[in-house]
Amino acid sequence: MTTTGTAAHHEAAQRWPAVRPHLSSFDPDAFVRPVDRFVWEPVQVPYTGPESDRPLAGRRLLLVGESAGLVAAVAERLGERGALVVRSDPDTALRTDGWDGIVDLNVMGSTYELGDTLWQPALTRTTEAIRSAYQRWVTEPRFGRHVYLALTHLGGLAGHGEGEVPQPLGGIWAGLAKCLPRELPAAGIVVVDLDRADPASIAEAVEREYVRPEHFEVGYREGLRHVLVGHPAPLGPPDRHVPDEHAPGMPPGKHAPGPDDTVLITGGARGVGFAAARAFAETFGCRVVVTGRGERPAADEVSALGDEGFAAWRRRRLAQGRTPRELALVRREIHRAQEDRTVCRNLTGAEADGLRIDYLRCDCTDAAQVEQAFAALGEGPEFVIHNAGIDDPARFDRKTAESVVRTVDVKVTGFANLVAAVLARPERRSRLRLLSNVGSLAGRMGGMVGQIDYAAGNEALARMGFWARDNLGLPVQTLCWPTWERLGVIANYSAAVRYVSTLDPAEGARRWVEELSSGHTDEAVFLGRIGAVLAPGQLRGFGLLTGHPDLPRLHALDHHLGEVEEYEIFRSLRSTTRLRAGQHPCLSEVRVDAAPAVPVSVALEHAVAAGDWVVPEGWPLLHLRELRNLQVHLGGLRFTGEHLTLHREARGGYTDGEWCVDVTIRGAEGTDIAAVTLVYGDRPAERTRTTVPVDDGASSRPAARSGRLSWSGVVFPEKPADRSEGGLRIDLPPVEPADLWTVPFPPDPTLAPAAVEAIVREVDRHSVRDAACTLTVRRLVLCPGAQRVEHLHATVGLDRWTGTREGVGVLLAEGVRLRD
Structure with a gap:
């Protein structure tokens, strides 16, 4: 008997990734990373639409x-x-x-x-x-x-x-x-x-x-x-759109603000805007003018409170709200006080640090106020940053048309008013070196739930920047930012981080300084990791990226997705996949009753992949721990002609406190192919002690014979089983994802495919029957490392299997058998 201790298991688990973390398995507190700079460019693609002569008939x-x-x-x-x-x-x-x-x-x-x-x-x-x-x-x-x-x-x-x-x-x-x-x-x-x-x-x-x-x-x-296809584009020299007086070839840094220059930032008194204002003032020594819709908040008793004092004042005010109307008024008062307090602290802090940051009242949607702001700056600012924005999160059916227009108005009308003010006087136009739009990933790639109008305003801003550059000859750039970590107008940071990774404010400020200094007039998109909240249809958008670190994951999600027929978020997925014999190496490997067939490991992976899309509400952190009641009808895996159609249905829900996804796969005629229940938990499965069994009852097992299944041995070469000590041990050959699939990003397996095929091979050999039957597994426990099992050990009757890696138990299969 061989045992593996707890310390060794924990040490190995730290080196090995968890088995197929759920699509939602991203830690919000750690989901901050440096972003990459991308640009989007048009690429010609063929039309592959419906074959019908009248696709709109009856629509x-x-x-x-x-x-x-x-x-x-x-x-x-x-x-x-x-x-x-x-x-x-x-x-x-x-x-x-x-x-x-x-x-x-x-x-x-x-x-x-x-x-x-x-x-x-x-x-x-x-x-x-x-x-x-x-x-x-x-x-x-x-x-x-x-x-x-x-x-x-x-x-x-x-x-x-x-x-x-x-x-x-x-x-x-x-x-x-x-x-x-x-x-x-x-x-x-x-x-x-x-x-x-x-x-x-x-x-x-x-x-x-x-x-x-x-x-x-x-x-x-x-x-x-x-x-449109996005690709990495590190910041380079100014491009062809820069006006002649700032043409490429000028000395580095010529485009950057200097001590005699003024940078005007709409909505820059708080959040991301003020982080940029400080960075510009510190880096360039320039004057920065930030704006807000109201007058500069005056210091008062509330704004002078520390964090604990303000929290206590907030509690007292909320306690004074007796009716729903009074409570709503109190909450608005608190929100306004919080904003005023932040502005006061920002401005007084900048003054104490010797930074030249001033405040002007300017609602950018009011043309008269924009003109007044420009007039207050003499001949006009050299740099204008259109940063103002509104994020009023609510589902679209709960928004009024007026509120949607108001949100978009800040971006669209604000930009138009800024351009009009620049063009109003020749000296302003000649002084302007750059108009920088503050856009968002919400517009470029889709925002959060509740951000439809916010996304609309930001994407409009980018396109208006192109228009002003190409039609008016103005130097306009657009920067599309992700959420800055706990800064900005995003109301719910913990929700935002589920969509895309957040940006460290220090890195964001540094990059903004670089973009402003470059003088380029294009759209730059800053993108980190792509998060958990992803609908099947959105793969069409996120998939059009090159050079992104999440491409393997996105392509893996798409690989087994197939053609989606039904999708209910947090509930179910139904899709169809059509496989062609010989299309990939793994589809040329196995025969069932002499007919080409899909390997059991591929069918199992296809079933497991459905769980990526059927997630609990709120996207909690989950890991796949077990497969229960697995059934694979081996005859159903045979290709019909050259193809095999897999109709997959997955439905999720909680059972005894566990998130479970029931998956069934049927053939073209509705015949059963496979069924399994996926069981998830908030942490990976863990086995602290593994006992490698000794088979002391080999005589109870039927003698080996020629089974109903066969393998070519190209993808899954067979190694002889070792029975020297009375037990059964199989050493598994290494099988890489690229050995299975001929695609640019072959998906990593959930469970070592060589282990699955070896178990099926041995059980098939020692089962007496006249036709391919049904493989059943009562319980399959997957621990970190199960993606690459090195050795298999079987018990009496081959109904219990243990898989190890570096001597650590990473797989347990119980109740393995073939039945009619």
Whole structure:
């Protein structure tokens, strides 16, 4: 008998990763890392849409737009293609029934002029349409049953690349659409950007992209289809967009602010804005002017309180709220006092440190106040940072159209007013060296639940930056930030960190200084780790990255996802995968009754992968600990012709305090292939003592014979079993993911596939039957290290198996047998 001690087990567990941490297994307190700098560029891709000649036939569409003439013309074209169109435009009131999808023309058909407000009634119309459908769509599990398709007119390349941007306000709807999957995870979402706004081009694009959206953003320029792809782009020298007087080739640092320069920051008195203000003042010695909607808060008794004193004052004030109305008023008072206290402490702290940071009252959505702020700065600032923003988190069905417009207004109207103030006087235009937009990942890649309007405003800001640069010749850059750790307008930090990793404020300030100094006029996106909160449809957006450290994980998630048919967040997933014999090495390895078949280990991995998407509400930290009641019908693994279709259904819930996901896999005709229950816990499974069994009853086991299964030995070479001491020991060959799959990022296994195949081989050999039967395993415990089992040990009758790695028990299989 061999034993492995607790100390050795713990030491090994620290070296080995947990077995398939749940999709949500990210520690919020440790999910802060340096970010990488990315840029997005258009790449031409072929069209691979539905094969039907009339894909829109019978589709009931709500066509939304602010140009009644364009809506009518597009409706006619879509009707010719078989769609049943309901209109909503200035001449037609919104109907809340009789349609299943939304095609949103928003401000298509108009060309942007600085200060246009046509977007406000258009966004109101969109908001009302989505809110009217929200409850139907959020409860619909059929994936892609409902579709939101937004058309934009940004030049056909989503505002990127060469050429002017005709209507940058389309960015509002691009940002809104990319955030919708957070709240409507089963809906089909796509943004289609066109270089033409005529009815024929619009109808053709809708027909192509509506039925089966493949990417978040698709562009058509001169008839060619493009998508946006992100790739790492370390900060380099100023690019071609920098005006002549700041052309490439100037000495390094020439673009940076100096002691005689002024940097104006909208909304910069708190949070991220003030962190930047301090960094600029400390690094460059320049004057920084931050702004707020009100007058500079005066120091008073409350603002002078320390943290403990302010907490006590807050408790006393809350206790004085007797009615719901009084309590709401008290909470607003406390919120305002907290903001004023922060501003006071920031400004007085900067003064004490000798930094030149001043405060001006300026609501950037008020053109008169913006003009007053510029006038107060003499001939105007050399640098303008548009940082102001509102984050009012609430699900979209709980927001009013007015609140949505107000959130977007800060970004869109604020930017327009700043540009208008710069252009109002020649001396201001000549002095301006850079206008830097503060964008967000919420706009570029989709934000949190409750951030749809915030995402819309930020993505619009980036597209307006392109427009001002290319149409007006202004030096404009946009920086898209993730959440700064416990800074900024994000109301719920612990929730935000589940979406993407947060940014250390010191690193953020350093990078901002570098970006400002470079003088570049492009969009830069800062992206760290991609977090737990991810819907199946969003892989289309996140997957279009190159050079990102999470690519292996994202591709692994996609590898076994298949075509999603139904998805209920926190409840269930149903999908279909079609495998082709010989497509990958692992699909050429096994035969069942002489017919090509899928290995048991592959079927098991496919079942386990479903658990990545069926998570408990709140995304708690979970690890896969056990597989229970595993059944694999070996005959069902055989290819039918060249293919095998796997219909997979997973449903999750709590059982006796454990999160369990029941997974079933069926064939094309509904025949059973596999079933298993996945059991998760808040920590990995741990076995402190492993006993390697000795088989003292070999005579009770049927003699080895030629089984119903066979292996070619290319992927899973066989090593003879060792029975020298009366027991059964199998030394396993190393099998790498690349040995199984010929894909760029072959997925790591949950359980060592060589171990699974060795167990199946031995049980098959020692079972007497006339046809392939059903493999059953009552319980399979997976400990850290089970991905790479080195040795297997079997008990009497081969019904209990132990797997070890470096002498440590990492796998326990109980109740293993073949039955009819």
